[in-house]
Amino acid sequence: MVQLIANAVDAMPEGGTITVRTGSEGGRGVIAVTDTGEGMPEPVKRRAFEPFFSAKGEKGLGLGLAVVYGVMARHGGEAAIESAPGRGTTVALRIPPAGEAPEAPPEERAEVLVVDDDEGVLTAVADVLRSAGYAVTVAPSGLDAIARVRERQGRFDLVVTDLAMPDVSGWEVVEAVKGRDAATPVVIMSGFDRARATRRAKELGVDLVLGKPFDIQDFLNTVRGLLAGRKRS
Known part of the structure; x- marks a missing residue:
């Protein structure tokens, strides 16, 4: 409201x-x-x-x-x-009218790290994920994200990071995450050349490059799919 x-x-x-x-x-x-x-x-x-x-x-x-x-x-x-x-x-x-709330699927209680130096974007993406039932940790910079990954010993179920950030880029965040656990799904958000970003992303094992703007429901469906795949593996 x-x-x-x-x-x-x-x-x-x-x-x-x-x-x-x-x-x-x-x-x-x-x-x-x-x-x-x-x-x-x-x-x-x-x-x-x-x-x-x-x-x-x-x-x-x-x-x-x-x-x-x-x-x-x-x-x-x-x-x-x-x-x-x-x-x-x-x-x-x-x-819709309120009814008995169904138990959230296990993957929807997953821990997600969201990284972006733009406070508005960071808050919006985190809010969308929280509304879907995920536990969200936010990092306002690449440097902070890497510190949080080290603190948690890489134990995030999914990482969503912006690409173009000052000092420490999204690529460096990816390297830190994948260096701890190569199986951790990583989604990169980019408003720039998606084709070029996709090529580099494949080299680093990024699971998805998401071009801005993106559809929220598609984003949530992608998150669910990546987390379900991680659970099966």
Whole structure:
């Protein structure tokens, strides 16, 4: 809710009205946040839930709505946007009724290390993973990540790291992780030349190079697959 209201405020630089509505539709609870702001053209609306996509340029990371979408999807709900230029925006969250919570699969209690020097990206990716039931350790730099790997003697079930970081790069993080345990799955996030990164990644035994922006549900499916593979091995 905080993220939805913050987005609504950003959409109204000249001021306006924010309306929060609750109700039920088709047996689901609904929370809708509506603003009277600028609205979104169709191409922007289609991509609004993509991580790292933003219509704000350098002013926005484009992560907030992606996190909202990921949390809703993980809990069996959905998020939808209604918007048009000059007509404001409504983001509706449709939430399934509470039932008896199923026991989380063993791989969803796995320990994941997330590494990124960008605080916004680090927090967003960690939040998505936590919402899926994982235990997450964050490292705000490559140097800190290597220290945590050494402290834990490499005992992370999965490592997700940015590539381009100052001082200590993602490649050095990969080398430290794989040097401790070559079987530890590693996912690299890169907003640069994915083909070049993929070539180097193969040399170092990286399991996946994830180009930014990426789809949250695809990301979580990939994480589950890598952890399931590690468990089988």
